[in-house]
Amino acid sequence: MSVILKEIWKHAQVSRVELVASTGLTSGTISNLTQELIQLKVIREYQSISGLVGRKRVMLGFDLRYYRIIGLDIGRSSFEIVLTDLAGNKLQATEGNVNGHTGPEGYWAVIGPYLEAIKNDVIAEGLKIVGLGVGVPGPMDHEKGILINPPNFKGWAGYPLKEVLERQYGLPAVIEDDARTSALAESRYGLGKSGADLVFVTMGIGIGSGVIFNGEIVRGTNSLYGQVGHMTIEPNGMRCECGNQGCWETVGSIIGILRRFDCGDMNAFMTAVREGDSDALRCMEETLRYLETALINICNMYDPEIIVLGGRLFPYISEYLPVIQERLRGRLFAFAKDRVLLQPATFGESQSAMGATATVLDALFSRPLEVLG
Amino acid sequence: MSVILKEIWKHAQVSRVELVASTGLTSGTISNLTQELIQLKVIREYQSISGLVGRKRVMLGFDLRYYRIIGLDIGRSSFEIVLTDLAGNKLQATEGNVNGHTGPEGYWAVIGPYLEAIKNDVIAEGLKIVGLGVGVPGPMDHEKGILINPPNFKGWAGYPLKEVLERQYGLPAVIEDDARTSALAESRYGLGKSGADLVFVTMGIGIGSGVIFNGEIVRGTNSLYGQVGHMTIEPNGMRCECGNQGCWETVGSIIGILRRFDCGDMNAFMTAVREGDSDALRCMEETLRYLETALINICNMYDPEIIVLGGRLFPYISEYLPVIQERLRGRLFAFAKDRVLLQPATFGESQSAMGATATVLDALFSRPLEVLG
Numbered sequence: 001m002s003v004i005l006k007e008i009w010k011h012a013q014v015s016r017v018e019l020v021a022s023t024g025l026t027s028g029t030i031s032n033l034t035q036e037l038i039q040l041k042v043i044r045e046y047q048s049i050s051g052l053v054g055r056k057r058v059m060l061g062f063d064l065r066y067y068r069i070i071g072l073d074i075g076r077s078s079f080e081i082v083l084t085d086l087a088g089n090k091l092q093a094t095e096g097n098v099n100g101h102t103g104p105e106g107y108w109a110v111i112g113p114y115l116e117a118i119k120n121d122v123i124a125e126g127l128k129i130v131g132l133g134v135g136v137p138g139p140m141d142h143e144k145g146i147l148i149n150p151p152n153f154k155g156w157a158g159y160p161l162k163e164v165l166e167r168q169y170g171l172p173a174v175i176e177d178d179a180r181t182s183a184l185a186e187s188r189y190g191l192g193k194s195g196a197d198l199v200f201v202t203m204g205i206g207i208g209s210g211v212i213f214n215g216e217i218v219r220g221t222n223s224l225y226g227q228v229g230h231m232t233i234e235p236n237g238m239r240c241e242c243g244n245q246g247c248w249e250t251v252g253s254i255i256g257i258l259r260r261f262d263c264g265d266m267n268a269f270m271t272a273v274r275e276g277d278s279d280a281l282r283c284m285e286e287t288l289r290y291l292e293t294a295l296i297n298i299c300n301m302y303d304p305e306i307i308v309l310g311g312r313l314f315p316y317i318s319e320y321l322p323v324i325q326e327r328l329r330g331r332l333f334a335f336a337k338d339r340v341l342l343q344p345a346t347f348g349e350s351q352s353a354m355g356a357t358a359t360v361l362d363a364l365f366s367r368p369l370e371v372l373g
Numbered sequence: 374m375s376v377i378l379k380e381i382w383k384h385a386q387v388s389r390v391e392l393v394a395s396t397g398l399t400s401g402t403i404s405n406l407t408q409e410l411i412q413l414k415v416i417r418e419y420q421s422i423s424g425l426v427g428r429k430r431v432m433l434g435f436d437l438r439y440y441r442i443i444g445l446d447i448g449r450s451s452f453e454i455v456l457t458d459l460a461g462n463k464l465q466a467t468e469g470n471v472n473g474h475t476g477p478e479g480y481w482a483v484i485g486p487y488l489e490a491i492k493n494d495v496i497a498e499g500l501k502i503v504g505l506g507v508g509v510p511g512p513m514d515h516e517k518g519i520l521i522n523p524p525n526f527k528g529w530a531g532y533p534l535k536e537v538l539e540r541q542y543g544l545p546a547v548i549e550d551d552a553r554t555s556a557l558a559e560s561r562y563g564l565g566k567s568g569a570d571l572v573f574v575t576m577g578i579g580i581g582s583g584v585i586f587n588g589e590i591v592r593g594t595n596s597l598y599g600q601v602g603h604m605t606i607e608p609n610g611m612r613c614e615c616g617n618q619g620c621w622e623t624v625g626s627i628i629g630i631l632r633r634f635d636c637g638d639m640n641a642f643m644t645a646v647r648e649g650d651s652d653a654l655r656c657m658e659e660t661l662r663y664l665e666t667a668l669i670n671i672c673n674m675y676d677p678e679i680i681v682l683g684g685r686l687f688p689y690i691s692e693y694l695p696v697i698q699e700r701l702r703g704r705l706f707a708f709a710k711d712r713v714l715l716q717p718a719t720f721g722e723s724q725s726a727m728g729a730t731a732t733v734l735d736a737l738f739s740r741p742l743e744v745l746g
Contacts, residue, residue: 139706148708197594218586220676221570222709227673230706232666235606244669244704293605296617300600301674303593331617333512333603335521336595 001033005042005365012087013046013059034060040372041066042086042364062086067130068122070171071357072115073178073350074136076153076205078312079111080353083118086130086364088189088357092118093350103155104164112168119169130364130371131172132165133356135181137206139223145175148223151241152206152255172371174359178202179226180217181355182345183210186308188358190346199304200345201228201294202311202352207249210355211302229253231297233290252290254313257283266316288320295324296331299340310345318344374406378415378738385460386419386432407433413745414439415459415737435459440503441495443544444729445488446551447509449526449578451685452484453726456491459503459737461562461730465491466723476528477537485541492542503737503744504545505538506729508554510579512596518548521596524614525579525628545744547732551575552599553590554728555718556583559681561731563719572677573718574601574667575684575725580622583728584675602626604670606663625663627686630656639689661693668697669704672713683718691717 003023008014016034020027037043044063047056064085073080075098083092098110115132122129137150145162165173176184183200192198192212200210207229211218218225229249230242237246250256254266261283263269272280298307309321321342329337347354364371376396381387387395392403410416417436420429437458446453448471456465471483488505495502510523518535538546549557556573565571565585573583580602584591591598602622603615610619623629627639634656636642645653671680682694694715702710720727737744 139708149706213591221678222676222706222712224673224676224706224709227676227706230673231604231670232606233608235608235662235666242673242706243710244673289608293608297604297670297674300597300603300615300617301670303595303597303600305594333522333595333597333600333615335512336597337616339595 001037001368002366004030004033004037005368008043008060008062009361009365013048013061015057015059019060037368038063040368042368042372064089066127068127069130069357069360070115070118070132071181071353071355071360072111072132072134073181073352073356074107074111074134075178075312075352076137079107080350081111081114081118082350082353082357083122084354084357086361088354088361090350090354093353094118095349104159104161106155115169119171129171131174131360132169133174133176133181133359134161134165135176135178135352135356136161138177138179138208139227140175140177142176142219142223145173150206151249172360172363172373174356174363176217176356176359177208177210177223178352179208180210180219181353181359182310182351183212183308183355184217184358184362185347185351185355186306186345187212187215188361189354191306191308191341191343196305198306198308199226199228199298199302200308200310200351201298203253203291203309203314203317204312205254207253207311209298211304228294228298231294233293248290248294252287252294257287257313260286266313270316284317287317288324291317292324292327292331295328295342299328299332299336303336304340306341306343308343308345310348310351312349314345374410374741375739377403377406377410378741381416381433381435382734382738386421386434388430388432392433410741411436413741415741415745437462439500441500442503442730442733443488443491443505444554444726444731444733445484445505445507446554446723446725446729447480447484447507448551448685448725449510452480453723454484454487454491455723455726455730456495457727457730459734461727461734463723463727466726467491468722477532477534479528488542492544502544504547504733505542506547506549506554506732507534507538508549508551508725508729509534511550511552511581512600513548513550515549515592515596518546523579524622545733545736547729547736549590549729549732550581550583550596551725552581553583553592554726554732555683555724556585556681556728557590557731557735558720558724558728559679559718560585560588561734562727564679564681564714564716569678571679571681572599572601572671572675573681573683573724574671576626576664576682576687576690577685578627580626580684582671584677601667601671604667606666621663621667625660625667630660630686633659639686643689657690660690661697664690665697665700665704668701668715672701672705672709676709677713679714679716681716681718683721683724685722687718 019030046059048059071082078097080095137153139148147156147159149157162173162175179202209226209228211226230247232246233248234246240247325342345351419432421432444455451470453468510526512521520529520532522530535546535548552575582599582601584599603620605619606621607619613620698715
């Protein structure tokens with residue numbers, strides 16, 4: 001059943017005959033399993049007119065009518081909730097900031113009512129929510145759904161996020177590092193849909209990355225794989241909350257920029273840049289240099305096909321993307337310099353929340369009967 | 374057959390009953406395939422006395438008597454050749470330097486006679502060489518066995534190494550980046566034998582790494598995965614041959630050290646360090662700082678279970694390993710700081726050549742009938 005769902009995902013629509021060919025299962029088995037999936041309302045039949053003779057074929061695709069997935073992104077100062085169908089189409093989105101609230105209780109006071117409202121709406125329509133996917137700053141214990149001790153994120157250390165959400169909303173919850181959900185959104189719905197290995201770099205209050213190889217999130221031994229924000233980029237730089245010194249995050253994140261150019265917020269900084277303030281221009285140039293160095297290190301260490309840039313800082317620097325790509329070309333191994341694709345994130349502020357829905361889809365595809373209860 | 378060979382490798386010795394249980398194959402299939410492998414002289418039966426009752430059991434293990442593997446490491450100034458059996462036991466080793474020769478022709482003039490002699494010895498004993506594994510500075514096209522344009526390695530750009538060796542010696546050849554062969558030696562025969570994810574950092578004239586996840590070498594899109602020597606470690610540092618600026622290799626390798634403390638060779642440098650020359654001491658301290666920063670980046674980006682250090686520079690700095698491990702602990706994410714194991718390479722100067730034999734073993738295990746001709 002899992003194999004069939006993954007095939008349908010890959011091709012959007014597929015015939016039973018094609019499923020027999022691609023899975024190696026017998027046509028009897030394909031008939032039985034697809035019938036069961038149709039009864040579960042996970043897939044349905046579509047009529048398709050093929051070829052010149054106009055012969056009708058019956059194709060199988062996801063049934064987009066019954067199941068819904070909620071994706072929640074918990075940021076360091078904001079949140080986003082999306083509702084999707086089984087094809088990852090965004091049906092609804094809600095965003096907001098947490099208005100100075102800190103720690104889980106403060107966040108739930110703001111986010112809780114929205115989650116309740118969305119859940120009740122779906123139920124009122126007679127539809128079913130498959131699960132709740134959550135992107136949140138790492139590091140974390142993904143399996144257990146417990147945050148470890150995310151830097152710059154007070155009050156969340158050791159918080160059993162998965163357990164709390166499952167109890168609160170009665171839905172299966174999948175908890176994932178927000179950089180990894182962002183990468184997954186790009187891999188499942190965006191630039192990596194054809195299977196490219198990619199690194200998603202998210203730059204905001206912190207800096208992190210999600211790395212996808214062979215279609216899967218890479219986590220490492222302690223779930224620290226991809227902590228690019230904590231590579232040393234200023235050898236004699238300041239101490240970081242992670243324990244290291246001169247981390248990219250300490251200088252290249254929103255916090256890092258506003259520490260170097262003390263002006264309140266990013267809009268004030270950008271105004272100073274546009275007005276030609278020499279300190280602001282120098283700070284922007286430094287920020288781009290840090291980014292450039294970090295990207296070179298990412299290329300030489302991960303060697304991905306695509307690097308995607310996103311996060312709340314990114315809109316402020318997106319205009320420099322062609323310049324950065326050009327500078328990278330000048331610093332990469334000559335034979336590979338034209339092969340690294342630097343791209344902006346596909347889903348903007350919904351990136352992590354969209355990826356959070358993809359974590360639930362992945363769970364559904366891997367263990368359909370268990371996830372559908 | 375491949376599954377059986379991998380099981381035997383994992384357990385060294387295993388009974389047919391255990392093979393049925395672990396592979397899910399029928400006992401008839403196991404009987405036929407093991408019989409074929411015994412006839413091929415790849416495996417043989419061993420008598421084993423098990424348990425208190427002293428019942429004899431027939432176990433299957435590799436037949437160490439007939440097949441031999443040659444491992445060759447081609448370094449930037451030296452070479453090493455080892456001969457092993459199918460269990461990776463080193464039966465013979467030859468090392469030497471290339472005495473100022475450059476480029477393939479110069480190297481073959483030195484190495485060729487040793488390879489001929491070893492091959493002829495094995496044949497004279499009535500034994501058979503499975504293949505020739507080669508470690509050589511990357512980057513390269515591993516599948517085609519062609520070097521690309523290795524920095525600091527004049528005359529080898531574009532050289533079709535695999536094809537030349539196969540024609541010259543009539544043996545299947547496997548060509549691999551020397552940092553990756555070194556990592557593979559550690560994974561198959563050394564510290565990673567139980568399956569640990571590891572990064573092998575080789576420091577010599579250049580600096581590189583081989584990364585093993587889930588028992589497999591990770592290569593990346595352009596075969597550049599693991600080019601840790603080309604991460605920027607000095608943001609305003611000198612231009613590197615790779616195209617980047619301030620690469621770790623430009624300051625932390627043997628060449629980098631001798632560029633910063635101009636004294637001819639590493640022995641002269643170490644003498645100056647031991648005599649307390651203040652410039653030499655400062656250069657050593659800088660070298661350790663670079664290493665420390667690089668290792669932090671490796672931890673935060675690859676998050677491995679084990680980091681293994683080797684290469685021709687390593688013996689000169691091995692005494693500082695406990696200091697470096699301690700400094701790392703102070704800079705890693707607190708929850709993970711006791712989990713990174715920093716270890717010296719197991720096979721010293723034979724590291725890459727041993728790993729080169731493992732590339733042939735891997736090929737044998739994956740495609741036994743093809744490799745044995």
